Amino acid sequence: xxxxxxxxxxxxxxxxxxxxxxxxxxxxxxxxxxxxxxxxxxxxxxxxxxxxxxxxxxxxxxxxxxxxxxxxxxxxxxxxxxxxxxxxxxxxxxxxxxxxxxxxxxxxxxxxxxxxxxxxxxxxxxxxxxxxxxxxxxxxxxxxxxxxxxxxxxxxxxxxxxxxxxxxxxxxxxxxxxxxxxxxxxxxxxxxxxxxxxxxxxxxxxxxxxxxxxxxxxxxxxxxxxxxxxxxxxxxxxxxxxxxxxxxxxxxxxxxxxxxxxxxxxxxxxxxxxxxxxxxxxxxxxxxxxxxxxxxx
Amino acid sequence: xxxxxxxxxxxxxxxxxxxxxxxxxxxxxxxxxxxxxxxxxxxxxxxxxxxxxxxxxxxxxxxxxxxxxxxxxxxxxxxxxxxxxxxxxxxxxxxxxxxxxxxxxxxxxxxxxxxxxxxxxxxxxxxxxxxxxxxxxxxxxxxxxxxxxxxxxxxxxxxxxxxxxxxxxxxxxxxxxxxxxxxxxxxxxxxxxxxxxxxxxxxxxxxxxxxxxxxxxxxxxxxxxxxxxxxxxxxxxxxxxxxxxxxxxxxxxxxxxxxxxxxxxxxxxxxxxxxxxxxxxxxxxxxxxxxxxxxxx
DNA sequence: TTATCAATTTCAGAAGAATTGAAGTTGGTG
DNA sequence: CACCAACTTCAATTCTTCTGAAATTGATAA
Numbered sequence: 001x002x003x004x005x006x007x008x009x010x011x012x013x014x015x016x017x018x019x020x021x022x023x024x025x026x027x028x029x030x031x032x033x034x035x036x037x038x039x040x041x042x043x044x045x046x047x048x049x050x051x052x053x054x055x056x057x058x059x060x061x062x063x064x065x066x067x068x069x070x071x072x073x074x075x076x077x078x079x080x081x082x083x084x085x086x087x088x089x090x091x092x093x094x095x096x097x098x099x100x101x102x103x104x105x106x107x108x109x110x111x112x113x114x115x116x117x118x119x120x121x122x123x124x125x126x127x128x129x130x131x132x133x134x135x136x137x138x139x140x141x142x143x144x145x146x147x148x149x150x151x152x153x154x155x156x157x158x159x160x161x162x163x164x165x166x167x168x169x170x171x172x173x174x175x176x177x178x179x180x181x182x183x184x185x186x187x188x189x190x191x192x193x194x195x196x197x198x199x200x201x202x203x204x205x206x207x208x209x210x211x212x213x214x215x216x217x218x219x220x221x222x223x224x225x226x227x228x229x230x231x232x233x234x235x236x237x238x239x240x241x242x243x244x245x246x247x248x249x250x251x252x253x254x255x256x257x258x259x260x261x262x263x264x265x266x267x268x269x270x271x272x273x274x275x276x277x278x279x280x281x282x283x284x285x286x287x288x289x290x291x292x293x294x295x296x297x
Numbered sequence: 298x299x300x301x302x303x304x305x306x307x308x309x310x311x312x313x314x315x316x317x318x319x320x321x322x323x324x325x326x327x328x329x330x331x332x333x334x335x336x337x338x339x340x341x342x343x344x345x346x347x348x349x350x351x352x353x354x355x356x357x358x359x360x361x362x363x364x365x366x367x368x369x370x371x372x373x374x375x376x377x378x379x380x381x382x383x384x385x386x387x388x389x390x391x392x393x394x395x396x397x398x399x400x401x402x403x404x405x406x407x408x409x410x411x412x413x414x415x416x417x418x419x420x421x422x423x424x425x426x427x428x429x430x431x432x433x434x435x436x437x438x439x440x441x442x443x444x445x446x447x448x449x450x451x452x453x454x455x456x457x458x459x460x461x462x463x464x465x466x467x468x469x470x471x472x473x474x475x476x477x478x479x480x481x482x483x484x485x486x487x488x489x490x491x492x493x494x495x496x497x498x499x500x501x502x503x504x505x506x507x508x509x510x511x512x513x514x515x516x517x518x519x520x521x522x523x524x525x526x527x528x529x530x531x532x533x534x535x536x537x538x539x540x541x542x543x544x545x546x547x548x549x550x551x552x553x554x555x556x557x558x559x560x561x562x563x564x565x566x567x568x569x570x571x572x573x574x575x576x577x578x579x580x581x582x583x584x585x586x587x588x589x590x591x592x593x594x
Numbered sequence: 595t596t597a598t599c600a601a602t603t604t605c606a607g608a609a610g611a612a613t614t615g616a617a618g619t620t621g622g623t624g
Numbered sequence: 625c626a627c628c629a630a631c632t633t634c635a636a637t638t639c640t641t642c643t644g645a646a647a648t649t650g651a652t653a654a
Contacts, residue, residue, distance in 0.1 A: 059570035086343035
């Protein structure tokens with residue numbers, strides 16, 4: 001059986017024009033090279049060089065030099081691709097994330113992740129938690145970032161950070177004068193605007209308040225605009241409303257349990273691609289640190 | 298160093314979905330296959346299968362299956378080409394031959410030669426002996442067929458057959474009545490037409506006759522037409538005028554030395570390509586036999 | 595949950611292939 | 625024609641790969 005290694009030796013000899021130099025180049029003795037060449041000629045079925053001074057090729061030798069070079073080049077390139085992929089230097093990564101993280105957290109994370117992986121292709125979808133789970137489950141996204149869900153399903157959740165809910169109201173609202181964390185009871189008699197994230201709060205008191213609410217707004221920008229216009233107040237994870245908004249105030253809630261767990265969503269039983277695995281490790285290490293500093297503003 | 302053989306094993310395992318069947322397919326034990334796979338994973342830098350039951354590939358495994366298959370296919374194809382070329386089943390062959398041989402001898406020879414080599418490409422040039430030598434010397438033709446030349450030059454001559462010169466005259470010419478081989482002296486007083494081939498006759502008597510000749514014609518068809526028209530007689534190698542011509546007679550010459558040696562012309566010090574070498578051997582064996590029967594007509 | 599069974603892995607020894615260094619050839623050069 | 629360098633050959637050695645037995649693993653069924 002002809003080996004690629006034998007072709008490598010042959011090409012080296014053909015290029016150096018003699019066995020001794022080729023032997024040095026491949027790190028063997030001349031006799032080893034000579035034997036390899038002989039074996040190759042036997043297996044191919046004809047002489048490769050015109051004389052045993054290896055400075056001129058036969059027609060067969062020329063053909064083998066061309067074909068051999070191409071095979072070596074192509075093989076080495078393939079191996080390079082395999083290794084690059086295995087070491088997550090190449091590949092593609094599809095991330096599905098809830099908007100708050102996609103907007104406030106992922107940009108610097110991805111930037112740093114891609115700094116050492118310029119060849120990796122990334123797709124980022126910002127969608128709500130339920131859809132994140134769906135995209136990961138169906139394999140459309142390699143990894144998701146979303147709030148924790150009750151049902152396990154085909155996906156697995158790994159917490160990244162916890163994000164406390166806060167109250168958003170107009171900055172001249174009465175509640176701003178309280179000077180202390182807001183109790184659920186403080187909200188009686190106010191107009192609460194529901195949103196996509198606030199359903200996750202488990203407190204019974206909040207649920208009752210929420211049930212009486214007449215408005216639900218999913219878009220954060222709209223939500224802030226409505227609050228600013230004085231149409232009501234709303235409760236959001238603090239990361240969601242990260243960044244100052246003129247005319248609105250962000251107040252602490254007294255209920256420490258009012259928080260959402262944000263974490264990675266991954267498919268169960270399907271191992272991640274090397275890039276996805278690398279991103280997972282990177283995210284697990286970097287996102288909590290980043291979020292901590294971000295929420296301390 | 299990753300070996301193509303390891304990729305072969307991996308592809309087989311990926312295709313059979315388990316080690317045992319793959320081991321049978323490649324003629325190894327399961328343990329050997331298992332170890333090869335492990336080594337491959339170490340060298341690439343990541344797992345190839347999702348579990349140690351080898352029925353589902355990782356993303357890396359899928360990539361390697363694709364790339365590996367392609368490498369194997371391409372390598373095997375290259376080796377096939379090398380072997381086919383070495384065994385002269387493919388390649389190209391450029392033959393330069395004098396017209397008499399190209400017309401009367403080569404067609405059946407080439408037909409038989411190519412019967413077992415349908416992929417071989419042949420070019421055939423019919424030109425005079427001097428040009429045959431030139432084409433072979435310059436490498437334009439791989440092999441030549443021509444009359445023997447005095448000067449060696451960069452080419453080598455190997456005799457194939459000897460071709461006696463004969464006299465061609467109008468069939469009502471007086472010489473036809475002699476009923477015996479023609480002596481040079483019989484030609485005194487006749488009109489001799491010189492031609493490209495007859496210069497090779499060494500006999501002093503002929504040379505004198507030839508020197509007196511006023512006409513030289515190189516094209517055999519024209520030559521025969523002139524003879525038939527009664528403008529003179531000419532002396533040609535018998536193969537040249539093979540095939541009956543109405544109205545002309547072919548007479549034996551008494552001078553047994555009046556013959557040309559026809560043979561192979563090959564470049565010195567440049568080994569023939571496998572096809573050329575095969576054709577050489579074939580020609581050396583088949584042409585003399587064919588010519589003998591051809592000239593016995 | 596545990597028992598079972600086949601597939602896989604591990605391990606040490608065996609077999610095989612490649613490599614070495616020394617001795618022997620060969621071919622080119624002065 | 626003798627010399628020298630390059631190459632080949634050969635037997636011993638080293639390195640790699642393979643094998644068979646035993647241990648482990650994981651799926652399936654009781």
